[in-house]
Amino acid sequence: MIKVIIVEDDPMVAEINRKYVESMEGFQVVSIVSNGEEAFKAIKSMVPDLIILDIYIPKINGLQLLKNIRSEELDVDVILVTAAKDVASIQEVFKWGVVDYLVKPFEFQRFKTALEDYKHRKINLTKKEKVDQSDIDKYILGKKNKSNELYLNKGMHQKTMDVVKNYIMKETTPKSAQEIAETLGMARVTVRRYLEYLTETGEVEVEIRYGTVGRPQHLYIYKQM
Known part of the structure; x- marks a missing residue:
């Protein structure tokens, strides 16, 4: 289970984000905090896997919190969910190692994609001691998903592909085409x-x-990388 802390000072937005996260298989919200000071304490005590972080939060803003996390070498990943659209902020947070950046307001599908990509990368990379270029392209740069979508065979559709792929990824025993x-x-x-x-x-x-x-x-059967 991927443990998540949501850092958001708007209670309504925080609750929406919680529902989004917990609607995804394999994720659990372990805490919701409304300011940077509480967030830093929660991260140290709860040791989450992932932080859903807003930039505009009181006491310690999201950017400074991110810097503090990296300075303390805390082993946690961060997805920014924020209204900040200025290029300087975006460039700065990526320098400090965020794994994704969502601009408010966003659609659930974009949020879902961010979490699915994160889970897929985390699960598969933790199984490996070494990676090759194809692993980096697939799990870190995300090139494989884009490639698949661009180069599906004629007459094939991405939505149908997603349905079939999502089903077989969850199965633990081999299935025939008829069964599926x-x-x-x-x-x-x-x-x-x-x-x-x-x-x-x-x-x-x-x-x-x-x-x-x-x-x-x-x-x-889905091939576990």
Whole structure:
């Protein structure tokens, strides 16, 4: 479970952010604080994985809090969720190692993408002792997702790809195209097309099982990097 602290001085916005975070599988809000001083104490005592941080907060502003976190070498990641749009602030926070920057007001889908990308990167990188260039491109720079969206085969759609991919990522045992199609309410031929694409990109593994009669069965499972 990824532990999250929300740092936001507007109670209504803080509650919205809490609901957003807790609607995502694998995330837990462990504290909501309204100023930089309380936030720094909470980070030290609770040792969260992720901070959802606003810049415009009292006592210690978000930028100074971020600097304090890095100066103390606290092992925590930060996503900025703020109304600050000036280039100087944006450049400054990225120098201090934020993993994403969301400008208020934002749509839930953008918030969801930020958390999904963070979780995917955290889970996969913690499994590795060393990384190669493809790992960096995929999990740190996020190039793979953009590449997939730009270069899907003709007639394929990103939303359908997301549905199939999200389903198979959650499964712990290999599934056939027929099983997945029945669960998702889609045509088997459509599901298989997307599974074959994910197999080609290396995100899904296929296992072929041979029975005593009939065609061999193709079973698909998400490839844990």
